[in-house]
Amino acid sequence: GSNIFEWDSASTDADNGGTIIEVTGVVTGRYKLRYDGSVNVKWFGAVGDGITDDTVALRNFTKADGTSFYLPSGEYVVSYDGEKLWDSYTSDTMFKEGSYVWGDGESSTVIRFEYGYNTTPIVFGSNEKSMSFSNLSILGSFSGVSDDPSYRYIGIRMVDKQENFTFTNVTIGKFPSIGIQIQGLCKNITFDNCTFNNNAEALLVVARCVVLC
Numbered sequence: 397g398s399n400i401f402e403w404d405s406a407s408t409d410a411d412n413g414g415t416i417i418e419v420t421g422v423v424t425g426r427y428k429l430r431y432d433g434s435v436n437v438k439w440f441g442a443v444g445d446g447i448t449d450d451t452v453a454l455r456n457f458t459k460a461d462g463t464s465f466y467l468p469s470g471e472y473v474v475s476y477d478g479e480k481l482w483d484s485y486t487s488d489t490m491f492k493e494g495s496y497v498w499g500d501g502e503s504s505t506v507i508r509f510e511y512g513y514n515t516t517p518i519v520f521g522s523n524e525k526s527m528s529f530s531n532l533s534i535l536g537s538f539s540g541v542s543d544d545p546s547y548r549y550i551g552i553r554m555v556d557k558q559e560n561f562t563f564t565n566v567t568i569g570k571f572p573s574i575g576i577q578i579q580g581l582c583k584n585i586t587f588d589n590c591t592f593n594n595n596a597e598a599l600l601v602v603a604r605c606v607v608l609c
Contacts (some may be wrong), residue, residue, distance in 0.1 A: 399439070402429040406562025412459040413452070414440035434466040434498075437502070438579030444470020446508070451475050455489045458482060465497045467532060469504040474517065476510065485555060493524050502567045502591065506533045518552045525559045533567040538594065552576040559583045569593040574600045 401417065407426040412496075413416035415435070435457065438444075442453035444564040450472040457465060474481055484490035489532065491497060497503025509517055518534070534551060551571035554561070557580055567590070568575040574597045578585055592598030 400430045402430050404428050410459070412440070412455055412456045415460045423523070434464040435460040435462045437467045437472070439466070442467075442470075442472055444472050445469065446471035446473060449473055449475050451477060454481060455575070458489050460493050464496045464559050465491060465495060467497070467499045467505045467507070469500040471506045471508055474507060475507045476513075476515070480515055480519055481509075482496060482515040483519045483521070484524060485519045490522070491518070491527065494526045496528045497532075498528075498530045498532075499533050502533045502565055504543065505531065506535060508535045508537065510537055516550045516553050520552075520554045520558050520561075521556045523557045523559075524561075527558075527560075528562040530562075530564040531566075533569070535567070535569050536571040537572045538572040550574045550577050554578045554580070554582050554585065556580045557582065558585065561589050562586045562588065564588040565590070567591040567593065568598075573597065576600075 403425065404427075405425045407416075407428065408424055409416050409426055411426070414583065415431070419425065419427070429459065437453060440453040440456045442450040442457070444450065444467075451474045454472060454474060480487070480489070482490050493546045506602040536549075536551060550573045551568050552575070554577070561584070563586070565588070569592060575592045577600045
């Protein structure tokens with residue numbers, strides 16, 4: 397159905413390209429999307445056709461109000477522009493604490509990082525708690541052994557006291573270094589029916605972390 401926007405005359409929130417729209421030349425006042433339930437990445441312009449660059453849409457996706465974030469079936473391509481995709485360690489492009497990020501299945505909803513993407517794309521670094529990811533794949537473009545030292549990034553890093561994270565029916569694969577690295581006193585990181593494939597190393601857990609598989 398059609399999306400309905402309402403005018404908030406007091407808002408100065410940043411335009412996120414999907415649920416908050418700023419009018420050119422207007423300092424105070426924003427159009428805001430009225431919605432219930434999950435935030436949909438398609439609202440932010442994501443295409444998911446395996447060709448179109450969806451990097452900006454996937455970043456803006458994290459900035460919406462809500463705790464349920466949905467990626468419909470599709471292959472969402474992410475290019476390297478010098479920044480991480482989702483990062484709470486050095487920027488604010490990360491889902492809120494308590495968020496649930498989900499797709500339509502590991503073979504249906506795919507986030508794919510293009511070859512040449514040479515930084516860890518997803519970094520949890522601000523003591524996040526109680527986050528869940530399910531029914532999707534997070535893939536690099538690695539195949540075989542890379543001799544290029546600049547192309548040795550980790551898929552996902554958890555670096556600072558993350559707690560109560562759950563990955564269910566998630567595939568993490570094709571990263572040239574490690575699929576997911578967990579460090580920094582993380583606790584209760586659970587993997588349920590997950591697949592790690594074609595990474596140089598699947599999972600690295602640094603001392604003093606609690607991981608359940």
